[in-house]
Amino acid sequence: MSANGADLSPLTSRDVWVFDLDNTLYPAECDLFAQIDQRMTDFVARFLRLERAEARALQKKYYAEHGTTLKGLMTMHGMSPDEFLAHVHEIDLSPLPIKPDLCTAIAALPGRKLVYTNGSRRHAERVTKYMQVHTAFDGMFGIEDAGFHPKPSQDAYDAFCAAHDVDPARAILFEDLERNLAPAHAMGFATVLVHSSKDWSHEPVEARPAGPEDADHPHVDYLTADLTGFLQDVLQVVTPAADASAGP
Template structure:
């Protein structure tokens, strides 16, 4: 990590813990959107939602491709949630602020959602910018073109950048491009609201350089050790 000058963070289930109720709230709003859009019952709407999510990477992408649904209305509706359960995380804010170089958010969510969530966590001033699903022209991670657009827009050299993510498949392309990759996993015994196919079945992947269940401790260890760490599983795992 000694050469890193750009630190890239996913948002949901990465900058806040996996047992937070934020993602379930968004998930429920997506189901409600499909209920109203198609007149389906809740179970049918949820099944369709998960089908689109697994096939297209986001439910929105499936709705756009198959039904011409507009992104603006969808994103505004599903991210209109109560964030009062999020508490400021000064330890994480201090660690991110101390990292040398640029800090960016790369998310499949909306910019507004990222801004409001970062603000609730006390991280609003930590990041130079947010690259959201709209900036990606509505093509989600883990598609190659999404990362290429991100690199181009923000002038990021992947050879000197690190990425933190909670979904291991979203680290495949970053690793191929030369980024240092870190998978953020739940703490032992912690609830995990993600879909089963999103949860890593193993702790060792060729495209994952580090695994940690404690992002704050991991970043402190990076700083305290002069940005040099052994790979795979150290720093809070």
């Protein structure tokens, strides 16, 4: 699924392209989160000396109440984040696809291209390098760069925009979680929900990738299950506009 005939002309005024990482730059079907989720449970159990079932319940509670398990552990237990981030993101990346077409499409977009993740910057660097798309980006912003405030906290978006001098009225955000698009849209970002084509209804809500039904919100401007195809459609619109504005 690409743009499916959607009017992409509003994007000609945008020149900052912001991409979430997990389940956005790669398909949710890769299921990297399952690995991260298990490693978070392991860490919580060890850090708080809990049985695994207790640790998992607390992990999910903190995710729901604080936006990330990390933020909950920091707030409620004064945990230093470095060891947590190093542990949970040391995962096997072999399920990831190599995406030369995606790299070409992102690199061809006019303006700056940034990765903005609730994971660590190292995680973003590892994933994008493995997928061979890292050369398309001008910068990466991880949870540590936001003072450990996760999306959809307003503080997180404010920190991102300040760090990279982003004017939301000139930016577009690609995300796999519709709730993370709401604050961005209110700030002036154009928004694209990258959803999964697989049925994830068997998964708990907090671990469930977005589906097409999640597009039924005013803060979702565009919907796609095919990021590369969507960007290729975008390029057909924004590249001629960029060339025209450059003049002879």
